[in-house]
Amino acid sequence: MINIIRTDANNTDFRSLVMELDKLLAKRNGEDQSFYEQFNKLDNIKHSIVAYVDGVPAGCGAIKAYETDGMEIKRMFVAPAFRGKGIATTILKALELWAAELHVSYCILETGKMLPEAIALYLKNGYDIIRNYGQYVGVTESVCFKKVVASS
Numbered sequence: 001m002i003n004i005i006r007t008d009a010n011n012t013d014f015r016s017l018v019m020e021l022d023k024l025l026a027k028r029n030g031e032d033q034s035f036y037e038q039f040n041k042l043d044n045i046k047h048s049i050v051a052y053v054d055g056v057p058a059g060c061g062a063i064k065a066y067e068t069d070g071m072e073i074k075r076m077f078v079a080p081a082f083r084g085k086g087i088a089t090t091i092l093k094a095l096e097l098w099a100a101e102l103h104v105s106y107c108i109l110e111t112g113k114m115l116p117e118a119i120a121l122y123l124k125n126g127y128d129i130i131r132n133y134g135q136y137v138g139v140t141e142s143v144c145f146k147k148v149v150a151s152s
Contacts (some may be wrong), residue, residue, distance in 0.1 A: 002087055003052045009045035012058035020061075021077035025112075045074065047102075049094050050072045052088050059083035061091040063076075063099050066108055071099040073109035076118070077117050088121050100150035108146045119143055130135065 007014060048062035059078035065070040073095055078087045099107050108130070112116040123129075127145035137141040 001053070002058070002085075002090050003055075004090065005050050005052070006094075006098065007048050008085050009043075009048055009062065010051060011048060012061050013050045013052075014048045014062075014084050017019070017057055017077050017079065018059040018075050020079060020102050021075060024077070046096055047095075048075070049070075049091055049098070051078075051091050051094075053082055053085070053087070059087045059091050061095050061100075062097050063078060065108065070106045071095075071102065071104050071111060072110055076109075076121075089125060092121070092125055096147070097147045105150050106146055106148050108144065110142050110144050113143060 009015070044064050045062045047064070049060060050057055051059040057079075059076075059082060061072040061076040062074045073092070076088065076091065077089070089105055096107055109122065109127070110132070111122065113119075122145045125147070127147045130144050130146045131137075132139060132142050132144045136144055
């Protein structure tokens, strides 16, 4: 059974999972990773989620404010031993619900072309590919998405 908790970036399990994510991204992105790291600091993360399976931290995700009417999804990760069990979708839906409860109408996110499984996840869950936003404008390896989560 998947148990979801809402927390913040100070949660020890969240931080451990993010460290695993960063290792994966360093392998996939190579030297480009240093560019992305500057946008993935945990300082501004006030809304994070950790998913547990039988008490073991299995995955995480977070949202942070983006403009007045949107949230940016950050730090999505499921540990390899737990993949293929619907945990990523469960985390994503929980983040969307939380964003809607915070009275924003959409979520946006960025992932990389080197993460085809992430791209498939977002497409499967109703996200539309959009033009690269903010710091990702002109970054050819980035793929950006948006989904309406509540009507404003």
